[in-house]
Amino acid sequence: MFTKQTKVWLILTVVLSLLALASACGKKEETTSDTSGPASTGKAYTSKGNEGTVTGTIAFNGVPPAPKKIDTSADPVCGQKNTNLTTEDTVVTNGKLANAFVYIKDGNLADGTKIAEYTFTVPAEPAVLDQNGCHYRPHVLGLMTNQKVRITNSDPTQHNIHPTPKNNPEWNQTQPNGAPPIEKTFTRAEVLIPVKCNQHPWMKAYVGVLKHPFYSVSAENGTYTIKGVPPGTYTVAAWREGGASGTEKTMSVTVPASGSATADFAFGEAATTAGQPGLEMMPALELPMTGRR
Amino acid sequence: MKKGVHRFALLVASATFFLIIAGALVTSHDAGLATPDWPLSNGQVFPKMVGNLFWEHGHRLVATGVGLLTIGLVVYLFIRERRQWVRRLGVVALFAVIAQGLLGGLTVKLMLPLAVSSAHATLAQLFFCTTVSLAVFTSPGWLEDRPTIAEKGTVPLRYLCVGALVMILLQLVLGATLRHATTWDLPPDKELLIAHIAGAITVAVVLSSVVATVFRRHRDERFLTRPAAWALAFLCVQLVLGIAAYLARLASPNDPQPLNPMVGITVAHVACGALVFASTIILTLRAFKILRRCEVPLSLASSEVA
Numbered sequence: 001m002f003t004k005q006t007k008v009w010l011i012l013t014v015v016l017s018l019l020a021l022a023s024a025c026g027k028k029e030e031t032t033s034d035t036s037g038p039a040s041t042g043k044a045y046t047s048k049g050n051e052g053t054v055t056g057t058i059a060f061n062g063v064p065p066a067p068k069k070i071d072t073s074a075d076p077v078c079g080q081k082n083t084n085l086t087t088e089d090t091v092v093t094n095g096k097l098a099n100a101f102v103y104i105k106d107g108n109l110a111d112g113t114k115i116a117e118y119t120f121t122v123p124a125e126p127a128v129l130d131q132n133g134c135h136y137r138p139h140v141l142g143l144m145t146n147q148k149v150r151i152t153n154s155d156p157t158q159h160n161i162h163p164t165p166k167n168n169p170e171w172n173q174t175q176p177n178g179a180p181p182i183e184k185t186f187t188r189a190e191v192l193i194p195v196k197c198n199q200h201p202w203m204k205a206y207v208g209v210l211k212h213p214f215y216s217v218s219a220e221n222g223t224y225t226i227k228g229v230p231p232g233t234y235t236v237a238a239w240r241e242g243g244a245s246g247t248e249k250t251m252s253v254t255v256p257a258s259g260s261a262t263a264d265f266a267f268g269e270a271a272t273t274a275g276q277p278g279l280e281m282m283p284a285l286e287l288p289m290t291g292r293r
Numbered sequence: 294m295k296k297g298v299h300r301f302a303l304l305v306a307s308a309t310f311f312l313i314i315a316g317a318l319v320t321s322h323d324a325g326l327a328t329p330d331w332p333l334s335n336g337q338v339f340p341k342m343v344g345n346l347f348w349e350h351g352h353r354l355v356a357t358g359v360g361l362l363t364i365g366l367v368v369y370l371f372i373r374e375r376r377q378w379v380r381r382l383g384v385v386a387l388f389a390v391i392a393q394g395l396l397g398g399l400t401v402k403l404m405l406p407l408a409v410s411s412a413h414a415t416l417a418q419l420f421f422c423t424t425v426s427l428a429v430f431t432s433p434g435w436l437e438d439r440p441t442i443a444e445k446g447t448v449p450l451r452y453l454c455v456g457a458l459v460m461i462l463l464q465l466v467l468g469a470t471l472r473h474a475t476t477w478d479l480p481p482d483k484e485l486l487i488a489h490i491a492g493a494i495t496v497a498v499v500l501s502s503v504v505a506t507v508f509r510r511h512r513d514e515r516f517l518t519r520p521a522a523w524a525l526a527f528l529c530v531q532l533v534l535g536i537a538a539y540l541a542r543l544a545s546p547n548d549p550q551p552l553n554p555m556v557g558i559t560v561a562h563v564a565c566g567a568l569v570f571a572s573t574i575i576l577t578l579r580a581f582k583i584l585r586r587c588e589v590p591l592s593l594a595s596s597e598v599a
Contacts, residue, residue, distance in 0.1 A: 068549040075344040087549045157343060158335070162326055170404050172329040198326040199344035201477070202550040244479050 045118040045230070050257040054226040054236055058100040058218040062269030064092035070134075070202045077157040078134035078200060087202060088139050089241055096222025097267055099140045100240045101192055101208045103215035104226065105250060107234030110257070115234065120212045126150040126183060129195070129205060131159045131175070136195065136205030140241075142215040143207065145189055151175065151182040158199065163207065165193040172198070192239060192246065206241060231257040238265040298373050299431040305362045305386075306424040310567060312359045313417050315352040317563035320414075321556040323476045324348040325405050331398040356394060363390045366427070379430050386427060389420040407473055414469030418462070418570055425571045429578050434516065441585045445510045450503070450517075451584055454577035457496070457503045461570050464492040468566060472559070477551045481542050493535055500528050500573065507576070516583060520576040527572055531565040538562040 067086035072079035079085060091098040107115050126148035130137045134155060143149055151161050153175045162172040167188040175182055186193065186209040197203035208215055216224040218238075226236075232255060239248045253261040319325055324345035328334040334350040342350060363386055370383040396413040403409055429435055444450060471485040507521040541555040548555070 070549050071552075074347065077343070158341070158346075160327065160329060162329075172326050172404055174329060174335050176335070198324060199346055201323050201345060 042117045042119045045120050047228070048230070051228045051230055052255040052257065052259045052261065054102075054104070054214075054229055054234075054253060054255060054261050054263055056102070056224060056236075056263040056265065058097040058102070058222045058224065058238060058240075059095055059264065059266040060090070060092045060097040060222075060268040061095075061266050064090050064268065072134065075134070075157055075200060077155065081133040081155070085134060085202075088135060089204075091139075091220065093220050093222070096218075096220075097240065098218055098220045098222065099138075100218040100222075100224070100238050100265070100267070101140050101142060101206065101215065102218065102224045102226065102236065102238045102263075102265070103142070103191065103208060103210055104212065104229065105235045105237040107232055107252075109230045109232035115212060115214075115230070115232065118212070120144070122147050123213070128152065129161075129207070130154050131161075131197070131203070134159075134200050134203060136197075136203055138205070138217065140192070140206045140217045141208070142217060143186070143209055144213055145187055145209055145211050146185050148183050148185055149207065151184070153177055153179060159197045159203070160199050161195060162198055163193050163195045165190050168193065168209070191237075204241075206246075208239070229255045229261075231255050231259075236263045238263075238267075240267050296433065298369055299428065299433065301366055301369050302424065302428040302431045305359070305366045306421070306428045306571075308355075308359045308362050309417075309421045309424045310564070310571075312352075312355050313421060313567050314560060314564050315348075315355045316414070316417055317560040318556065319348045319352045320472055321477065321559045322348045322551050323478075325401065325410070329401070331401040332394075353397075356397065360390050360394060363387050363424075370427075374431070376430075379427070382423065382427055382430070386420065386423045389416065389423055393417060393420055405473070407470065410473040411466065411470040414473065415462075415466050418465045418469075418567060421567055422570060422574050425574050426578060429575055435578075435582065439516065439583050442511065442514065442583050444584050444586055446506070449584070449586065450506055450510060451577070451580045453499075453503045453506055454573065454580050457500045458570075458573050458577055460492075460496050460499045461566075461573055464489070464496045465566055465570060467492050468563070472563070477542070477545045477548070477555065480546055481539075486539075490539075493532065496569075497528060497532060500524060500569070503573075503576070514583070516579050517576065520572050520579060524569060524572040524576055527565055527569040531562065531569050534558060534562040534565050 067088070067090075070078075070085040070087065072085055088099070104115065109115060109118075122144050127141055127143040128150050129141055130152045132154040134157070141149070153159055156177045158174060158176040160172060160174045161182065162170075163186075164170055165186070167190045168186045171184070173182055186207070188209070189211045190209045192206040192208045195205040195207055214226050214229050214234075216226045218224045234253055234255065235250050236253050237248050237250045239246055247267065249265050249267070251263050251265070253263045255261045322345050324347075327345040327349040328340070330336060332353070334340045334346060334353065340346060340350060367380075367383040367387045370380045374380055374383075393413065393416045396409060396416060400406070400409040400413050467485065467489045471481060471489050474482040474485055504521045504525045507517050511517045537558045538561075541558045545551065545555045
């Protein structure tokens with residue numbers, strides 16, 4: 001009845017139908033457990049009461065790019081809260097950079113054990129990522145593996161939350177205005193996961209997921225503080241968005257018992273990195289971060 | 294009797310061209326995942342068309358329209374068309390549009406994997422090719438009796454046309470892959486970009502040669518020269534649009550969102566690519582319709598041997 005060509009198309013159509021059905025009906029596992037990492041196999045860290053802090057300032061050298069105005073005509077609701085909606089990729093105030101993600105990348109405790117060998121208590125309180133004024137708030141967020149992130153929509157319009165991780169499962173979920181919060185977890189460490197809203201393409205956030213709680217995001221005045229750091233020598237990294245996958249700089253700091261270490265970073269033109277005097281310094285590194293669309 | 298079928302086939306081909314534009318708008322706006330579900334959008338048949346959902350759901354509505362039109366065309370062909378192979382081509386078109394819809398669903402459900410998205414964009418061009426072919430086969434110009442013409446030259450024009458078609462299709466696949474490899478906020482993939490530029494040069498050389506051959510060998514045959522002239526015109530526009538699209542995409546990562554100049558130029562580039570493909574298909578089909586291999590009479594061949 002049918003020609004050979006028609007039969008080929010028929011078979012292709014049936015196969016694609018089955019694939020589409022399987023894809024539509026199948027429940028995608030969104031929280032795969034990371035059993036390979038040290039967080040699930042390491043020894044639990046117990047506080048000695050002599051933990052210190054890492055503090056610093058993120059500077060931006062040179063003239064920062066001016067924020068760009070966002071055209072909200074496709075969804076006028078976005079322009080109601082803020083008639084002058086602009087981009088937030090480089091927020092600089094008096095030469096200080098906000099929204100830099102600073103974290104302990106690696107290092108050893110004072111007793112020589114690696115920080116990666118320990119597990120840390122996951123906060124019961126979820127981190128909050130809000131959609132407000134057609135921007136993600138905060139723009140950069142840190143959380144621990146398996147810590148819940150609660151995503152809320154404070155806008156009178158619908159959004160869709162779409163993280164595009166490399167190591168964690170990708171997901172995409174619509175959140176209409178007035179909808180209840182969405183709670184998710186990321187089970188694998190990943191710095192940083194871009195989050196976008198495909199309905200409003202300017203909306204972007206970055207989520208840093210770590211197996212320990214030693215991270216911070218620079219405030220509007222460029223300062224940051226990482227508390228409760230066990231005494232030891234660590235590689236501290238500062239990441240900022242920009243380009244295909246952001247820019248990361250690192251330096252080595254030694255946190256004394258019950259003391260404080262300083263790690264200042266600088267981005268922009270002729271950027272430098274400065275740690276506290278007398279500390280072993282690593283050269284500023286421009287590390288390409290892994291990223292994707 | 295045939296005019297009605299031809300007009301309907303033309304309508305389906307035109308609607309398909311519009312659908313390609315609608316699909317290109319989705320890609321340029323990065324709107325493919327504006328809703329995570331399929332076939333409904335946010336669980337609704339008619340959701341609130343705000344933000345990028347306008348482009349994604351609009352594309353789905355146009356696609357539904359084209360699907361219905363294709364069903365109508367197949368029914369029309371089975372009622373009015375006597376040629377069995379034309380009917381069967383209609384059925385092929387129907388399966389193609391169904392497969393295309395399912396690929397569209399798959400690419401949404403699987404969150405735009407490059408292979409599926411590129412396949413979706415490529416099948417769009419192949420479906421367009423099928424609808425254009427149906428419009429050609431049902432056209433009065435195709436149905437009227439035409440004397441066959443002997444092929445001239447060492448390489449038959451028909452084979453040159455097929456070669457150009459294959460090159461254009463490969464270039465369309467490359468273009469589709471390039472477009473879906475990165476979004477507007479990231480620079481285009483370098484290797485794919487180089488391959489696409491190399492493809493553009495190849496297509497320009499091959500298609501120009503085909504058009505030149507048509508005018509050199511069959512300059513009085515408007516049945517061939519007209520689609521050849523259109524193909525050349527579309528090719529010239531396409532090359533200019535390609536350069537403009539390249540420049541627009543280089544600049545777009547610095548934009549706060551996909552802006553109209555970049556969107557307009559890249560969509561026009563996709564649409565013009567489809568027109569280059571369509572005009573070359575028409576030229577190829579017409580070449581196969583009227584050109585025949587030059588047969589050497591047996592007696593003459595014998596005398597030459599002696």
